[in-house]
Amino acid sequence: MLAQLHIENYALIDRVDVEFGPGLNILTGETGAGKSMIMGALGLVLGQRANTDVIRISGKPTRVEALFDISECPQLRQLLHMLDIEVDDATLLLKRVVHKKGSRCYVNTHLATLTMLQDIGQHLVDILGQHHHHTLIQRDQQLGLLDAFGKLTNETAELREMYNRYQDLEQEQHRLRQSEQDRLQRQDLIEFQLQEIDSAVLQTGEEEQLQQERHLLVNAEKLHDLANEAYGALYQNDASALDLLSTALDRLTQLANLDPQQDALRNALQDSFYALDDAAHSLRDYGEQMDVDPARLQELEDRLALIARLKRKYGTTIEDILKHHDAIAFEQQSWGHHEERLEQLETELNQYRQSLKSLAITLSDKRQQAAERLEQAVQQELQDLNMAHPVFRIAHTLRHSETGDFAVGTEHVTLTADGIDDITYMFSSNPGQPPKPLARIASGGELSRVMLALKSVLAREDHMPTLIFDEVDAGIGGQTARVVGEKLHRIARSHQIFCITHLPQIASHGDQHYRVEKSEDSNQTTTELRTLDFAERIDEIARMTSGDEITEATRRYAEEMLTQHS
Structure with a gap:
């Protein structure tokens, strides 16, 4: 309030x-x-x-x-x-x-x-x-009040809930039918992509390994030469590092025999000799196996080119390509469910149509009965208000349409969340004049x-x-x-x-x-x-009764009226 x-x-x-x-x-x-x-x-x-x-x-x-x-x-x-x-x-x-x-x-x-x-x-x-807007002039308000008067709010709520569910199912069906067209267009593309990715047999981390091997093959000749040169410097050449180190070790051994305090130094040099000897043999083995292999290099180049082509189409990494593969494979698997869901939706929609039709027709009949009772009640109220020849009617029609949702008798009707009924409150105060909608009543x-x-x-x-x-x-x-x-x-x-x-x-x-x-x-x-107290109300009622001249008689009459209604 x-x-x-x-x-x-x-x-x-x-x-x-x-x-x-x-x-x-x-x-x-x-x-x-x-x-x-x-x-x-x-x-x-x-x-x-x-x-x-x-x-x-x-x-x-x-x-x-x-x-x-x-x-x-x-x-x-x-x-x-x-x-x-x-x-x-x-x-x-x-x-x-x-x-x-x-x-x-x-x-x-x-x-x-x-x-x-x-x-x-x-x-x-x-x-x-x-000069003001009335909610009762609005047709949706008129229908709502008629339903409330007829105790039909539960039925209208049930109809609205069922209608909204029906609309949701129709929208889902429409989306699926649209996606069916899209699916047919994508079917060949998805099958091609799956075959292309499957045939590549990609492995996570593969590209990095291939690039590393390719790098070595591209530089194989240089790596072979460098390994042989290092091996020669350590072991094979005249005055190689190991020969010189061997001579130094011999002298240091003699020195340690004369001065035992230098034995630790001799041992350290001997460890270095053995380490260089191992390194020299490893360099020899590395150089021997580092041969130029044009066939393997071409194989690597082709494999990396294939991966690059797939990356341009499906993702920036092999992991992205494999994720794309899984996504389109899942989409392909869902096609069977797609057809199954369309059939299920058609069955559900048919059931809802029958239920909605039955509920809407039953509600319409009850509204017609409630409208007749409301007409009589309002007619009586208008007569109590001293209207000489009032006529109050509730025009109740069905929403007929050639493209309606279903047939009632020989006519098709349109269904909304409120049902299939059009309700208009009509009134006439003059004999012989047909009642008109409340919105067209001229007198305030x-x-x-x-x-x-x-x-x-x-x-x-x-x-x-x-x-x-x-x-x-x-x-x-x-x-x-x-x-x-x-x-x-x-x-x-x-x-x-x-x-x-x-x-x-x-x-x-x-x-x-x-x-x-x-x-x-x-x-x-x-x-x-200004808010009036009881005494001021007496004066105001007296003024309204007799005009500007207020007498004791009009005051007593005003007080009587107020006391009677208090």
Whole structure:
């Protein structure tokens, strides 16, 4: 419900801060005092289009803030979650700031768009008046209320869930059929790639080994010569290193015999002699085996060229090529499952079509029965509101289409998540005039009373927390006004109601009463909203009864009315 409203620099309103309560909230005041401004400001924060004319002469931005209690609005919480707006407690603050160059919207501390305000507002407030948008005029809302009235919400939820699953299966089937065409185009390519990679018999780490062997073969002659030269220097040439080292070892042995302290040096030199001797023999063996082999070199060149070609096509390394091989092999294996899944999907879709058809037709029949009961109930409410010849009808038709989803009788119908039904609320107040859709009712007061009748019947099923009735008293008085007041008070047991009225019979039913006043100060006109206590309510009801001249008799009558309805 609407808990607090702050209005600043809006038209004739300098500043208004007011708290509202549950139940029936009455707004009264002289004609032209600015009651419509209060509703206009509230509409602004609910996402209605802004006009810079609302900015006061001072030029300061117009600011409207509305604090709502959303503790009993689970669907709104779901919407806020989808919008990534977290709500820590049970309150929600909507804010709109309008300046000369545009406006800014806020939800709590989050910067929002106008569309977000509108979407959120549709879960919070329904303004019922000639110049305002009505949720009951929207066909989807009309269908939802009919389902709620007929206790059909479980059936509609089941249909919607089944329909969404059916849509998912159709999309999967479409994707698979598209991929079937792609598969046929890829089949030859995948088989060629698998054969090409398989025939190469690639091994991880192979390329590095081949490159190393190729490097040695390319340099085989030079390596052979270098090994032989080193061997000659160590062992084979005149005055080779080993000959010289042998002579040095002989002299050092004689020296150690004369000076035993040099025995360690002789042993070290002897170890070096043996090490050089081993190195010389290793160099000889290395040089002998390092022969130029053109056939093996060509074999290596061909193998490396093959690997390079595969790398250009399938990956930068042999590991990448093998991964690509595994991926396309898995794709090829999945083709059999592809055909199997298509057959399975066709079977499932046929089953869902039959189930959806049966459920949609059953739901349509129940909606027709509920529509007849709702027509009678609303018709009675309209008669209670002293409408001379009201006609309320619910036009219930099927969505016929030549390309419909299935046949009902001899006609094809289109199925949506809501079923196969088109629902339109129709009304006529004049004898001989056929009923027309609610959206085409011209009179604001007439439309408000139709809405009041609908709300009276649907009060428990309608989950809109706050309802605002503007012009509901247009063209009525006396006993009808008393009935309107009683109906508003009854609806206020399950909703927060705001009613702008000029009739004391309606105002006396209020749980809270607010007066809109216009005043002039320093050649400036302002509008204020003031909460009335019980004594002030007596005076206001008396004024509404007799005009500006308030007498003790009118006060007693006003007090009587208030006491009777309190």
